[in-house]
Every structure is written in structure tokens, then in C-alpha cells.
Amino acid sequence: MDADRARLYPFVSKGEPPLVQISRTEGCYLYTADGRAILDAAGGAIVCNIGHGRREIAEIAARALAEVDYVVPPFATPSRVDLVARLRERWLPNELTRVFFTNGGSDAVDAAIRIARQHHVCAGRSGRWKVIGRELSYHGTTLATLAVGGHEKRRRGLEPLLAPHPKLPACYPLRCAECRGACSLHCADTLEGVIAREGADTIAAVIAEPIGGSTAGALVPPDGYWPRLAEICRRHGILLIADEVMTGFGRTGRRFAIEHFGVVPDLLIGGKGLAGGYAPIGAVFAREAVVAPIADAHEEVMFYTTSAHPAACAVADTVLDVMEREGLVERAAKMGELLAAKLARLRAHPNVGDVRGRGLLQAVELVRDKASLEPFPAEKKIVGRVIVAGLVRHDVFFYPGGGGPAPDVICLGPPFTVREDELDRMVDALEASIAEAAR
Numbered sequence: 001m002d003a004d005r006a007r008l009y010p011f012v013s014k015g016e017p018p019l020v021q022i023s024r025t026e027g028c029y030l031y032t033a034d035g036r037a038i039l040d041a042a043g044g045a046i047v048c049n050i051g052h053g054r055r056e057i058a059e060i061a062a063r064a065l066a067e068v069d070y071v072v073p074p075f076a077t078p079s080r081v082d083l084v085a086r087l088r089e090r091w092l093p094n095e096l097t098r099v100f101f102t103n104g105g106s107d108a109v110d111a112a113i114r115i116a117r118q119h120h121v122c123a124g125r126s127g128r129w130k131v132i133g134r135e136l137s138y139h140g141t142t143l144a145t146l147a148v149g150g151h152e153k154r155r156r157g158l159e160p161l162l163a164p165h166p167k168l169p170a171c172y173p174l175r176c177a178e179c180r181g182a183c184s185l186h187c188a189d190t191l192e193g194v195i196a197r198e199g200a201d202t203i204a205a206v207i208a209e210p211i212g213g214s215t216a217g218a219l220v221p222p223d224g225y226w227p228r229l230a231e232i233c234r235r236h237g238i239l240l241i242a243d244e245v246m247t248g249f250g251r252t253g254r255r256f257a258i259e260h261f262g263v264v265p266d267l268l269i270g271g272k273g274l275a276g277g278y279a280p281i282g283a284v285f286a287r288e289a290v291v292a293p294i295a296d297a298h299e300e301v302m303f304y305t306t307s308a309h310p311a312a313c314a315v316a317d318t319v320l321d322v323m324e325r326e327g328l329v330e331r332a333a334k335m336g337e338l339l340a341a342k343l344a345r346l347r348a349h350p351n352v353g354d355v356r357g358r359g360l361l362q363a364v365e366l367v368r369d370k371a372s373l374e375p376f377p378a379e380k381k382i383v384g385r386v387i388v389a390g391l392v393r394h395d396v397f398f399y400p401g402g403g404g405p406a407p408d409v410i411c412l413g414p415p416f417t418v419r420e421d422e423l424d425r426m427v428d429a430l431e432a433s434i435a436e437a438a439r
């Protein structure tokens, strides 16, 4: 079994769970070869927005491949034309007219960084190269995306390879020394100080997740945060990039999480939910003005070989069609409110420091001591224990998270098709798993 584990690298690597092999997926369930049905409270890696096992999507992929298997990305294909039309007509803010497809989230963020840099170089501002990120953030596993990200654990040991981009503090009211609970937007205002220190003419862009992912667990900024960031960026000629790889395509109850805050970024990045796990695809969406200097200079943004793959485009187009037909963005909002209401009772648990999130992206932060918010000692591996307890004893899969001052976070991100009784089962299983792990 150990050899199998080493070869296969099971997703849940903490806490030494037994190797679980999934032989079938359907709805909100993962079925093991020996017949167990595991409730997927994580939607995979918070990906499977429309639920598992939809035959219609498999058939569309087969048909798309039979028609056009592959062409180099500068060619158009029917599935790509349809997907771009759908995105522009029904999903994207009107201002975001340009679409660049990738293979997933990390390489989409990487491409957005390239586009931001190329934008400035082509406009004659070649001094602008820094991309300001934030602490407690995650933007992917390539070296450029780790460099702009603030996920300590995933950066560890790689630092010499990571460009020294400046960082802003996370917007994390629970532990914020500046505002303790009622955010004063000090964290957004620190951007002014960073710009003054670094020099605006060295900064290409600011990148952030509109609502945090799993790093510190579904951190939701107050309403004024994003407008403040946007205003400061605009004043200094800095591009604003919203990384919606996890939050995009309905996860937080709006098409994109940035819509909660009334801001349209210069670049917006999508991944996971775009094809709901049925195909590897990500995308960068940009304003015309971002691309104009690159086009005017007759420069190109280099594609990835399998960018805009015909099968991936056909799958994404159908996944979005399913979301529209079944009203799944609205359903994510409704079921998200229900999930948040049900999770609220966990706040009373002595080892729960916070419960937070928006829509069907919710997180529970675990602490050793509720009053001081002191985390568990690292050796306790509390998150791994909770995940294993959920998986092994309760047949429910939760998503592990945590980083920096919030090292122990459990995330929930179920499919939008989830039923209320399944939400109840998730919350019951989580409550029991936390109690068992903390014992």
C-alpha cells in the first residue's frame, strides 16, 4: 500500500489516510471500488460546480474530438467560437472583451502576469514589472504564480527562484491588529505605502482573490475593500487583476465574486468552475485597453500548445449551458446561505475560531484556544485528522486549507446541485470529525 501511495500521490496526503481509489462519480458522490459512497463536500478541489457524472458532457467531449481533435490555437474552432460567444453574452462583465484560454488556473495566472507586463512594455513603460500580491493568498504552482502568491508552505525552499514581488497584508479581520473585527480598510490603504516605497513606475499590477480561497479559508473582505484597491490602482496607472480561479463561475453565488463588490478589474482569471472539472481549461479575460498596446506594437501573447483545446472548449460551453438551464448560480447563492446558517452552530465548539464564507465557499478555522485564537501545535496535524475522520468514519470528503496565522482550516465547496439533506450530513459529519480529531 505504501508503494501504491508513493506512486499515485493521493490527494489527501496529511494524516496518513488509507489510499482511496474512486471508480465512479455521480451527483455529489464519489464511489469507491468496494462500494462506499463518499459525499463530496469539497467538489473535488472546489471545482465540480455542476456535480459529477453528467453523461451529456462526456458525449459532447467525444463529439467535439471526433470533429476536430487539435489545431494550433491561433485557428478558430466551432467549440471555441461558441464558448467565447457564450462567455461574452452571458457571463463576463461587458468591459472584459478579450479571452485567452489556458490549460488550468496556474498557467492562466501566469499568462495574466505576462499580459500585464507586456501591456506596460508595449506602452513604453518598461520599468513596470512588479506585481503586488497579498499575504495568505494562492495563485498557482508555477514559479511566477508562487512568486506573486502568499502561500508560505507552498513557497518554502523555492524562494531563490521566486521574483521579489511586494506583498500587501491579507484582509483578515479576525486577527487584524489594526481593526479587530470592524475593518477600517487599513489593509487596502497599505497599498499607497507600498507604491510610495517601491515607486509607481516599477509596478505593473496588483493581483488578489476577490474572496480568499483555501489558504486562510474563504476570507471575505468588507464591501469597501475592492473599490478602494481599484481606486488606488487607477490613480497610479497600475492594472488590477482579480484571480477568480476558485471563486469564478458561480461559486460565491454571483457569476464572479468581484460582482459582490461592484468592481470590474482590468484582468480577470477563471479556471476550475469554467468546465466544472470535466476538462482542464482556464482563461484570462481582459479589457480592450489592456490588450491595445500589445496589438498596436504587433506583439503577441504566446499561447500554450493545448490552449483552447476543442474538447475542453466544448465541455466548458456545455457546463455553462447546464448552469444557465438549471439556474445553478442562483442555486449556489441559496444553498450557500443554507450551508452558512447550518455551519453557524459550529461557532459554539471550543476549537472553532471562526466560520466564514460566501455562497458555496465556506470555511471553518480551527484553534486550540478560542479566547486567544492560538492555533493547535503543528505536530497535532489537526486538519489532516479532521479530513481523515470525515473520509474514513463519516464518508464525507472535506477540503484541507490553512496557512500563516490561520494554519488549520477546513473548506467546504460542494457542487451547486447539493440538496439540503446533504448539507445537513456534511455539517453533522464535520462537527463529529472536529470533536474526534480534537480529542
Ligand code: PLP
Pocket: 104, 105, 106, 107, 109, 138, 139, 140, 141, 209, 213, 214, 243, 244, 245, 246, 271, 272
Ligand atoms: N488561483 C487560485 C485562486 C486558486 O485557488 C488556484 C487553485 O486552487 C489556482 C490559482 C491554481 O489553479 P490550478 O491548480 O488549476 O493550476
